[in-house]
Amino acid sequence: EKNLHLLSPHQVEIAKTLLELGQSHLFEHWAEPGVDDDEKRALFDQVTLLNANYPGGLESYIKTARELLADSKAGKNPFDGFTPSVPEGDILTFGDDNFIKFEEMGIREVGRAAFVLVAGGLGERLGYNGIKVALPRETTTGVCFLQHYIESVLALQEASYAYNLSQGDQGEKKIIPFVIMTSDDTHARTLQLLESNSYFGMEPKQVKLLKQEKVACLDDNEARLALDPQNKYRIQTKPHGHGDVHSLLFSSGLLNVWHDAGLRWVLFFQDTNGLLFNAIPAAIGVSATRQYHVNSLAVPRKAKEAIGGITKLTHINDGRTMVINVEYNQLDPLLRASSQYPDGDVNSSETGYSPFPGNINQLILELGPYIEELTKTKGGIKEFVNPKYKDASKTSFKSSTRLECMMQDYPKTLPPTARVGFTVMDAWFAYAPVKNNPEDAAKVPKGNPYHSATSGEMAIYRANSRILRKAGVYVADPVLEIFNGQEVEVWPRITWKPKWGLTFNDIKKKVSGSCSISQRSTMIVKGRNVFLENLSLDGALVIDDDGVEEDAKVRVGGSVHNKGWNIEKVDYKDTSVAEELRIRGFRIIKIEQLEKNGKE
Numbered sequence: 311e312k313n314l315h316l317l318s319p320h321q322v323e324i325a326k327t328l329l330e331l332g333q334s335h336l337f338e339h340w341a342e343p344g345v346d347d348d349e350k351r352a353l354f355d356q357v358t359l360l361n362a363n364y365p366g367g368l369e370s371y372i373k374t375a376r377e378l379l380a381d382s383k384a385g386k387n388p389f390d391g392f393t394p395s396v397p398e399g400d401i402l403t404f405g406d407d408n409f410i411k412f413e414e415m416g417i418r419e420v421g422r423a424a425f426v427l428v429a430g431g432l433g434e435r436l437g438y439n440g441i442k443v444a445l446p447r448e449t450t451t452g453v454c455f456l457q458h459y460i461e462s463v464l465a466l467q468e469a470s471y472a473y474n475l476s477q478g479d480q481g482e483k484k485i486i487p488f489v490i491m492t493s494d495d496t497h498a499r500t501l502q503l504l505e506s507n508s509y510f511g512m513e514p515k516q517v518k519l520l521k522q523e524k525v526a527c528l529d530d531n532e533a534r535l536a537l538d539p540q541n542k543y544r545i546q547t548k549p550h551g552h553g554d555v556h557s558l559l560f561s562s563g564l565l566n567v568w569h570d571a572g573l574r575w576v577l578f579f580q581d582t583n584g585l586l587f588n589a590i591p592a593a594i595g596v597s598a599t600r601q602y603h604v605n606s607l608a609v610p611r612k613a614k615e616a617i618g619g620i621t622k623l624t625h626i627n628d629g630r631t632m633v634i635n636v637e638y639n640q641l642d643p644l645l646r647a648s649s650q651y652p653d654g655d656v657n658s659s660e661t662g663y664s665p666f667p668g669n670i671n672q673l674i675l676e677l678g679p680y681i682e683e684l685t686k687t688k689g690g691i692k693e694f695v696n697p698k699y700k701d702a703s704k705t706s707f708k709s710s711t712r713l714e715c716m717m718q719d720y721p722k723t724l725p726p727t728a729r730v731g732f733t734v735m736d737a738w739f740a741y742a743p744v745k746n747n748p749e750d751a752a753k754v755p756k757g758n759p760y761h762s763a764t765s766g767e768m769a770i771y772r773a774n775s776r777i778l779r780k781a782g783v784y785v786a787d788p789v790l791e792i793f794n795g796q797e798v799e800v801w802p803r804i805t806w807k808p809k810w811g812l813t814f815n816d817i818k819k820k821v822s823g824s825c826s827i828s829q830r831s832t833m834i835v836k837g838r839n840v841f842l843e844n845l846s847l848d849g850a851l852v853i854d855d856d857g858v859e860e861d862a863k864v865r866v867g868g869s870v871h872n873k874g875w876n877i878e879k880v881d882y883k884d885t886s887v888a889e890e891l892r893i894r895g896f897r898i899i900k901i902e903q904l905e906k907n908g909k910e
């Protein structure tokens with residue numbers, strides 16, 4: 311009351327609403343008028359922002375929080391009344407006829423897609439100090455995740471246009487929109503990475519950054535807003551989760567712009583999966599063939615692996631079903647509570663994998679039905695709360711909590727008529743995230759994937775080696791090595807630019823004769839028009855097609871033998887080595903290579 315005269319009438323209204331919402335503690339410690347007055351007023355700017363960034367404002371946020379906190383306290387199972395079972399979906403095998411057919415269909419369709427990268431997370435589990443999209447996807451070329459994603463989108467755009475042209479479609483070339491969801495933690499550094507690298511070859515107007523805001527933290531079961539420990543005139547805030555991407559897309563107006571431009575698909579993907587674009591053409595092919603409104607990409611999942619399980623849930627009373635991701639921390643209790651899976655999240659003795667496909671959070675939504683649904687929900691996604699209680703009475707928290715939401719929960723509000731499916735691909739081909747720090751990765755149970763910077767890079771070489779093998783190249787077997795306490799297969803370090811080969815058919819056309827690559831070799835293919843013909847490589851080869859006519863064939867053959875590039879071990883504790891290298895446990899030492907351009 312003593313401070314009321316400092317506030318504008320609008321601020322007084324906000325203060326009254328907060329009091330009605332049980333938030334009087336926000337003002338109780340206020341200093342006498344004359345002390346910290348600007349800070350006091352600034353609280354109302356923050357509340358205005360929090361109101362604007364949540365559908366229904368803080369009032370709605372507090373109401374939902376009280377309900378969810380009460381459910382959590384009562385130990386209510388969010389899947390109450392549902393029984394889990396294994397859903398049916400498409401299981402693709404890389405390189406077979408079915409796969410090739412889906413890839414071709416995908417290339418036809420991808421020119422009508424928009425790509426959305428969610429990159430607002432800091433990656434606390436990885437503990438890396440920079441933004442994750444700036445990390446090298448592999449250190450042979452040093453190309454970072456963001457560059458690889460952009461080059462992949464550009465290559466898909468060209469390939470789709472060329473394919474449709476070859477089919478007699480004279481239409482204009484479509485520009486694939488590329489959206490990045492950032493947060494306060496990642497926005498400035500993402501923008502800087504783009505700007506300082508000329509957007510990695512993409513037109514700046516093709517890229518849109520949408521920044522998610524944080525949500526208010528909660529101190530107790532009454533949903534009293536937590537004060538910021540750094541500033542007693544602010545509410546503490548934390549990230550709301552990747553589910554924000556839907557409301558941001560909705561409020562940006564981009565969806566209707568895309569619809570009017572004739573686009574049909576929206577693809578969502580995460581910050582560090584270096585293999586993801588291998589899977590995109592076939593997955594879009596599945597979406598188009600099955601006419602899926604929602605298609606989630608999945609890989610075989612090891613029990614307890616930190617990826618959600620795609621599960622069919624059937625309601626015991628009315629038989630209603632949904633196919634949905636059950637997050638990794640909820641799968642085990644859900645299964646244990648069922649009669650069919652009393653042992654919880656365990657591997658099947660027949661396959662050695664969890665019977666539930668692992669969600670890699672790559673979603674393909676059909677734009678029309680997506681707009682219809684968001685028009686109803688405004689992009690609001692079912693939320694959850696995960697308080698860490700002090701003791702079994704569940705009356706107080708160890709630290710403040712907040713509501714969270716996940717992008718893959720989008721189907722939860724869909725009507726039963728919605729066509730929701732999923733597509734399973736081999737993990738070696740489609741999934742290699744970089745999420746765990748070296749210490750945690752080394753503790754992963756034997757046989758489960760490490761999800762570390764070490765495994766993420768080695769997975770690129772393995773996938774490329776296996777793809778070339780399937781295309782007829784003799785690629786030597788890998789050797790086993792231990793880096794940062796993790797045993798991994800080390801294959802020849804083979805990388806190529808996305809434009810060299812996006813689909814299996816593309817790649818098959820680029821290799822012929824009898825080609826071989828030894829285990830200690832490194833091969834970097836930069837140009838689209840490079841053709842490997844009777845190449846025998848034992849060492850390092852860097853090859854580009856620049857310097858010749860656009861559609862000239864640059865044939866690369868014969869025997870290449872040199873000292874090559876070596877892998878040198880690095881300890882993750884060795885701070886004299888750059889962080890992005892030491893988290894891998896190795897670095898590449900370039901000794902000798904053959905480097906040629908198109909003319910040579």
Ligand code: UGB
Nearest residue numbers: 428429430431549550551552580581617618669670671743
């Ligand atoms: N992200 C944001 O953009 N904003 C946020 O507020 C939070 C995250 P994590 P998580 O495929 O491997 C997910 O932390 O949440 C971005 C799925 O839920 O890497 O542990 C962030 O930048 C899970 O079902 O993953 O688990 C990153 O790009 C499983 O599929 C992305 O969201 C798992 O990923 C994911 O954030 C997986």
